[in-house]
Amino acid sequence: MEAQFLIAGFGGQGVLLIGQLLAKAAMHDGMNVSWMPSYGPEMRGGEANCAVVISDEPIGSPLVTEPPIAVIMNKPSMLKFAPTMEQGGLMLYNSSLIDIEPDRKDITAVAIDCNGIAEKLGNARTANMVMLGAIIQRTGVISIDSAMEALKATFGPKKEHLLPINRAAMEAGAEAAK
Amino acid sequence: MGQKMLMKGNEAIAEAAIQAGCRFFFGYPITPQNQIPEYMSKRMPKVEGGCFLQAESEVAAINMVYGAAGAGARVMTSSSSPGISLKQEGISYIVGAELPCVIVNMVRGGPGLGSIQPAQSDYYQSTRGGGHGDYRMLVLAPSSVQEAVELTQQAFDLADKYRNPVLVMGDGLIGQMMEPVEMPEYVKPELPEKTWAATGWKPGCGRERAVINSLYIDPSVLEQHNRKLFAKYAVMEREECRWQEEMTDDADFVIVAYGTTARIARSAMRKLRDKGIKAGLIRPITLWPFPNAPIQKAAEHAKAFLTVEMSMGQMVDDVRLAVNGKKPVEFYGRTGGIVPTVREIVEQIENMAKEAK
Amino acid sequence: MAVVYEKTKLLTDKPLHYCPGCTHGIIHRLVAEALDELGVQDKTIGVAPVGCAVFAYDYFNCDMMEAAHGRAPAVATGCKRVNPNNVVFTYQGDGDLASIGAAEITHAATRGENITVIFVNNAIYGMTGGQMAPTTLPGQVTTTSPYGRDTNHCGYPIRVSEMLATLDGPAYIARVSVHDVKHIMEAKKAIKKAFQLQIEGKGFTMVEVLSSCPTNWGMTPQEALKWLQENMIPQYPLGVKKEKEAE
CATH class of the missing domain: 3.40.50.920 (Rossmann fold)
Structure with a gap:
């Protein structure tokens, strides 16, 4: 089993965190994982993306150049990465900020109203966790429980009070992706 | 082995160095290795006897390494290709003076400013010495974050064993990537005592006066010195080759x-x-x-x-x-x-x- | 019989290689005497430069390191950080310190690095055969300014002590000269004070010593001392340039 993700959006949308939680949770589940961020001047321009590979075999390239699974949080990323996707791939995109559909007929595209759902739950900053819930629902590579364990470790005791709202966001995202 | 952690290559290398007893780090910012000095600046003040110092240049950093290594400390610096070029002067002196230290190069594209993305174009520079004069360094090339951790720790021991700098050569990808790491429990092997270090001397104190030096003005003495260095390299070739x-x-x-x-x-x-x-x-x-x-x-x-x-x-x-x-x-x-x-x-x-x- | 003159134990028996009339020998002795009087031979680490004093590691009878050209303050920094109880000094000439090593000296000073710098300024590159230094006087003839230093073409000499005195880091900066006995005695006092302050942990100290180079200036030793007094001191006024208030 090998799952390759490309997760892209604006800096500040928490796309790197989505990737890290995926990788951390899968690592705790006993899988081989890698997480590779884009780095350099494009970061300063506000774009952020990372590649995550989860596999039961040793991981070769940690780069994902033709993503079988793309997680797209904003419109520029849609325009940039939709053409690079593998045939038959899965795209999850944030329809709150993307008013177009991917220009590809050979992939499955799933629209998730990440920001809308997060706002309804009362914390707009959990839009990335809504998306993580949708990823979990659609790919099954990790469970919400293991994602929550990873989030708990990432947050530490200071932010522990934020765990329930993040769980709610993941669950709502999973529901929306059904 | 400890618990599995998801760590960035650069940070894992820095932590591995500290675990291996590195207490002195001198560096200068350059992408894509910045997480090494950043991590060191955070951790070193919390470690007993630990010192992180941001140098005014790559040149100064490697010469601080020279001073610290000459005083007998476990010391490290890190950089990326253009910065490693600047360090070559110091590296040559460190080899000449037979000082142990660890240098990390997270290679990026060149020539010149090149790019900040991963590359392997410093192979010639690393394996043929790099600076002026006849010399070699052990060059260790990890292909995973776990291996980067293990090789970094071994690098300190190898440096001490041979009194020669050891280069850990990764690239932007090894440095920036996160992978699961188990930090090995570092056990220091038996190594020769650093009786040559400059730590303070007076007549009758039990050792010769220390002179940390790479200058041998008499050609026959310099040739002898070079033969001695190459005898060391011959042992490295016999005993340290890994694949x-x-x-x-x-x-x-x-x-x-x-x-x-x-x-x-x-x-x-x-x-x-x-x-x-x-x-x-x-x-x-x-x-x-x-x-x-x-x-x-x-x-x-x-x-x-x-x-x-x-x-x-x-x-x-x-x-x-x-x-x-x-x-x-x-x-x-x-x-x-x-x-x-x-x-x-x-x-x-x-x-x-x-x-x- | 009373001993009226004795070799200081901080100098080895190795004969100095310096040219006849060169004042490096005097300055070596002043540094050695100061360290000896402070009783810190067993704690001292000297860092030798590249330049005429390159072999200083053969002369100072203490642990020594030989640095790359200009890098002595960085080497001293690494050494001092490892063993803060050591007394660490650099001994550098004007080309080494004020030209190729301008960055290292400036940053060691501004960090308040707890080391002592002995800066020997003779307005010329001696070891390499008399080329123009960053401290060469306007109009001064050298092998790379054969028509005299033209300030329109290559700028002005640097007053290092005054420049570094503008920084907050240094604890003590003084300029002294060794052109006569009176000034040699004053130089000794300044050097000893600098080491004393380092021992007390006060921070960066530097003594700039105006020195002569009869060989490359093309003068007799006596003429050179006179030239130093008449030409260098007006360009490089003597005195304490920086002294941190006692805390």
């Missing part, structure tokens, strides 16, 4: 690749095997000394070799020297920060297989 072989026993086509590129080559090798092409992989872990033995052995039965690098072809020279004309040695490389893909490597070997028929 990993996969499926080379029956391989018709042997890929030679190191670091990041070797990971991709391994995936390509598996794909080729699935397609019925007998591919194998030799991954040098020490770039100097270069693992000639497994290549010479494979040259007995393999049809051809393919060297894959993120450069225009540097290590391929060493592969050709090892193969010594017995079999064809092809090269495939990408540069500028572009990482070769599995598909590209598979295509190269498929073409070679067609030609061999």
Whole structure:
């Protein structure tokens, strides 16, 4: 089993965190994982993306150049990465900020109203966790429980009070992706 | 082994160094290795006797390393290609004065400012000395974050053992990537005492006056010194050469690749095997000394070799020297920060297989 | 019989290689005497430069390091950070310190690095055969300013002590000269004070010593001392340039 993700959006949308939680949770589940961020001047321009590979075999390239699974949080990323996707791939995109559909007929595209759902739950900053819930629902590579364990470790005791709202966001995202 | 943690290569290297007893770090910011000095600046003040100092330049940083190593400390610096070029002066002096230290190079594209993306184009510089004069450094090339941790710790021991700098050579990808790491419990091996260090002396204190120096103005004395250094390198060549072989026993086509590129080559090798092409992989872990033995052995039965690098072809020279004309040695490389893909490597070997028929 | 003159134990028996009339020998002795009087031989680490004093590691009878050209303050920094109880000094000439090593000296000073710098300024590159230094006087003839230093073409000499005195880091900066006995005695006092302050942990200290180079200036030793007094001191006024208030 090998799952390759490309997760892209604006800096500040928490796309790197989505990737890290995926990788951390899968690592705790006993899988081989890698997480590779884009780095350099494009970061300063506000774009952020990372590649995550989860596999039961040793991981070769940690780069994902033709993503079988793309997680797209904003419109520029849609325009940039939709053409690079593998045939038959899965795209999850944030329809709150993307008013177009991917220009590809050979992939499955799933629209998730990440920001809308997060706002309804009362914390707009959990839009990335809504998306993580949708990823979990659609790919099954990790469970919400293991994602929550990873989030708990990432947050530490200071932010522990934020765990329930993040769980709610993941669950709502999973529901929306059904 | 401790608990598995997801760590960035750069941070894992820094922590591994501290675990191995490194207490002094001197560095200067440059992408893509900034997480090493950043991590050190956070951790060192919390470690007993730990000192992180941001130097005014790469040149100053390596000379601070010289001073600290000369005083007997475990010391490290890190940089990326352009910064490593600046450090070459100091590295040459450190070798000449026979001081142990660890230098990390997270290689980026060149020449000049080049790019900040991963590259392997500092192979010549690293394996042929790099600075002025006749010298060698042990060059360790990890291909995973876990291996980066282990090699960093070994680098300190090797540096002390040989009184010579050791270079840990990664690339932007090894430095920036996060992978699971188990931090090994560091056990210091038996190493010679640093009786040569400059720590304060007076007549009758039980040792000779320490002079940390690379100047030998008398040609015959300098020649003697160089012979002594090369006798050390001969021991390194005999005892420290490391590599990993996969499926080379029956391989018709042997890929030679190191670091990041070797990971991709391994995936390509598996794909080729699935397609019925007998591919194998030799991954040098020490770039100097270069693992000639497994290549010479494979040259007995393999049809051809393919060297894959993120450069225009540097290590391929060493592969050709090892193969010594017995079999064809092809090269495939990408540069500028572009990482070769599995598909590209598979295509190269498929073409070679067609030609061999 | 009373001993009226004795070799200091901080100098080895190795004969100095310096040219006849060169004042490096005097300055070596002043540094050695100061360290001896402070009783810190067993704690002292000296860092030798590249330049005429390159072999200083053969002369100072203490642990020594030889640095690359200009890098002595960085080497001293690494050394001092490892063993803060050591007394660490650099001994550098004007080309080494004020030209190729301008960055290292400036940053060691601004960090308040707890080391002592002995800066020997003779307005010329001696070891390499008399080329123009960053401290060469306007109009001064050297092998690379054969028509005299033209300030329109290659700028002005640097007053290092005054420049570094503008920084907050240094604890003590003084300029002294060794052209006569009176000034030699003053130089000794300044050097000893600098080491004393380092021992007390006060921070960066530097003593700039105006020195002569009869060989490359093309003068007799006596003429050179006179030239130093008449030409260098007006360009490089003597005195304490920086002294941190006692805390």
